[in-house]
Amino acid sequence: MSDGDTILKTTDLTKRFGALTANDEISLAVERGEIRGIIGPNGSGKTTFFNTVTGFYEPDGGSVHFNGEEVTGWEPHRLARRGLGRTFQIVSPFKNMTVRQNMLAVQTDDGRSREEKRERVGEILEFLEIDHIADNEARGMSGGQQKLLELGRVLMLDPELVMLDEPAAGVNPALEERIMDHIHELNDEGTTFVVIEHDMHVMKTLADTVSVFDSGRHIAQGDFEEVSQNEDVRKAYLGGTTAEDDEVPV
Amino acid sequence: MSGSAPVLDRLPGDRRYWFLALGVLLLAWPFLFGSFWARIGLGALMWIGLAQSWNMIGGYAGYLDFGHGAYFGIGGFAAGIAMVQFGYPFVVGFALAIVVAAVLAYLVAVPTLRLTGAYFAIATWALAESIKQAALILEITGGTFGLSLPRSPDTFIGIAVPFAISETFFYYVMLLLCAATMLVTYVLFERHEFGYRVKALRDDQDAAESLGIDTTRVKRQVYVLSCVVAAVFGSVYAWYIVFIHPNDILAPIVTDRMVIMALLGGLGTLTGPIFGGLLVFLLQRLSSVFLGSSTFYLPLIGTLIMITVLFAPSGIIGILRGEIGRDDVRKNLKELGEKFDLL
Ligand SMILES: Nc1ncnc2c1ncn2[C@@H]1O[C@H](COP(=O)(O)OP(=O)(O)OP(=O)(O)O)[C@@H](O)[C@H]1O
Ligand SMILES: [Mg+2]
Secondary structure, three states: OOOOOEEEEEEEEEEEEOOEEEEEEEEEEEEOOOEEEEEOOOOOOHHHHHHHHOOOOOOOEEEEEEOOEEOOOOOHHHHHHOOEEEOOOOOOOOOOOEHHHHHHOOOOOOOOOHHHHHHHHHHHHHHOOOHHHOOOEHHHOOHHHHHHHHHHHHHOOOOOEEEEEOOOOOOOHHHHHHHHHHHHHHHHOOOEEEEEOOOHHHHHHHOOEEEEEEOOEEEEEEOHHHHHHOHHHHHHHHOHHHOOOOOOOO | OOOHHHHHHOOOOOHHHHHHHHHHHHHHHHHHHHHHHHHHHHHHHHHHHHHHHHHHHHHHOOOOOOOOHHHHHHHHHHHHHHHHOOOOOHHHHHHHHHHHHHHHHHHHHHHHOOOOHHHHHHHHHHHHHHHHHHHHHOOOOOHHHOEEOOOOOOEEOOEEOOOOOOHHHHHHHHHHHHHHHHHHHHHHHHHOHHHHHHHHHHHOHHHHHHOOOOHHHHHHHHHHHHHHHHHHHHHHHHHHHOEEOHHHHOOHHHHHHHHHHHHHHOOOOOOHHHHHHHHHHHHHHHHHHHOOOOOOHHHHHHHHHHHHHHHOOOHHHHHHOOOOOOOOHHHHHHHHHHHOOOO
C-alpha cells in the first residue's frame, strides 16, 4: 500500500454530519519528513479531517493508511501509541495537574522505565524552554504556555507524525516564532508534520507543501506560491460563504 | 500535587511523628475511650472508607455516580446470603461480595460509562433503585423481612477472635479496611501514573485518548475498583450490624452521604474524604446522640454544601489551602460543572 516514503495516506475519506458532507472523498498523501500545511476557509472541514484520520470520528467512507498500515476506524489511543500525535484547535491541558504530570500521563507501549520516562519529560521541557514551570499547575498558565505544553505532551509519544490544529492561533508573535522554530527543529530531526493554520505568513514559511480544503473537498495541492496562484483557491477564499474572511492567501 | 501535601507540610515538626501519634491514637482508641466511642470510631472509619471509594470514580475520574451505594448493599447481601442461606463462614461471604461486586460493576460499566455527566448519574441512580426493588421481592435476600445474620464472629479465617461480637473487634476490622483503602488510593491515584491518566481523562477525555490513554479501559478499572471497595465495607457492615434490610443498606441515602462527604472534603484529593467523612458522620451521630434527633444535621449539611459549591469548589482541602472565595461564584459553579461534564 505504501510507496515507501508516504507516512500518511487517505483515500476517498468521507465524513458526513447528517446532510452535511464535512469531508468529501479526501485523498491526500503526506511524505515522510515533510511539513504539510492545510488551509481552507472556516468550516471547510480541516478539523474534521484531523478527527477522522486520528480515530475520533468514524469515517462514512474511504480509508486511512499510516506507515503503510491500514488504520481506518482505529481507536485514537491505539493510533497515538503507534506514533501519530495530534493537538486540538482549542487548547486542552489537563488543568488540575502540573506540567510534569501532564507529560507523565501520556501512555506509550515502548516499555520505557519510570526513570527513562521522567528523564524524557525533563529533556522535552528543556527543549521547549518550559522546564522552569514544570511543577506549576496547568490551569494557571498562559495560553501560549499551554500550547507549548500540548506540543510537549505530544512529543512524549515519540511521534513519527504530528498533526497540529492551528498551533499559532491566539499566540503572541514572539511565542509564535518560538513554536515555529521548535517545529522546524523537530522536523530536521525527522518528525513529519501536518499543520492547519490560518496565518498565511506562518504557512508560507513553514510548509513544504500546502493542501487546500474547500467545502469539505481537497481542491488543490502544491507549494505555497503555486496554490496561492490557483484559480480554484482564489475562488474558495473570495467567493461563496466566507466572503468576510480576510485571510486571502495572496 | 497531591491534596494532602500542603496541609501536612504546615504541621510543625517532623511529619512522621504526627503520623506515628495518629497511628497510636487510632490503635489505642477502643481501650482509651470504651465501647461507645469504639462504635463511633468504627462508623467514622467505615464512612471515610466509603467516601474514598466514591471519590475514586466521582472525584478522581469525574463520573457522578449516584448508584454507588448499591454496591455497599450488594456487599452486605452477598455476605448475608453466604452466611444465612448457605451457612458459610464470613470469609466466604467476604470473597463473594468482592466477586459479585466486581462482575456486576464490570457489566454495568460497559454500557453506562459511555454516558457522560447527568446521563451517567441518572443511569446509575436508576440501577441502584432497581437493585433495591429486586432485593425487596427476592426470596434469597429475605425480601421485605430482611436477613438476620448469625451473631458470633468467633473465628476469623479459622483464627479464634479475642473480642468476639464486640465493638472493639469490628473497630479494628474497619481500621484495617480504611487504612488499606487509603493506601490503595494513595499508591494508585497519587503516586502511580495510573492516577495521572485518571485525572487526565477527567479533565479532557479527547486529549487523553490522543495521548495514548485507553480511556474506556481506565474508566472501567476505576469504576470496578471503587465498587469493590464499597462492597467490602458493606460485607463487614452486615457482619457487624447482624440484621440487614434493603431499605437500610440499599437506601439512596447511602450514596448521598458518600457524595456529600467527598464533595465537602474535596473531590479528587486523598485526604478530602477523611475530613468530609469525619465532619458529616460526626454531625449526624452527635446530633442523634446528644440532641435526640437524627435529622437535625440535615439542614446544617445542606448549608455546608451550598457554601462549598458556591465558594469553595475544592472543599475543606481547598479551604485549608486558602482557596476559599478565591474566585467568583460563577466561575466556581462552572468549575464544578466541568468536573462532572455537566456543561
Ligand atoms: N461534531 C460535529 N457535528 C456536526 N457538525 C460538525 C461537527 N464537527 C464539524 N461539523 C461541521 O462540519 C463542517 C466542517 O467543520 P470543521 O470544524 O472541520 O471546519 P474547519 O475547517 O476546521 O473550520 P475552522 O477553520 O473554523 O476551524 C462545519 O460546517 C461544521 O459545522
Ligand atoms: Mg478547525
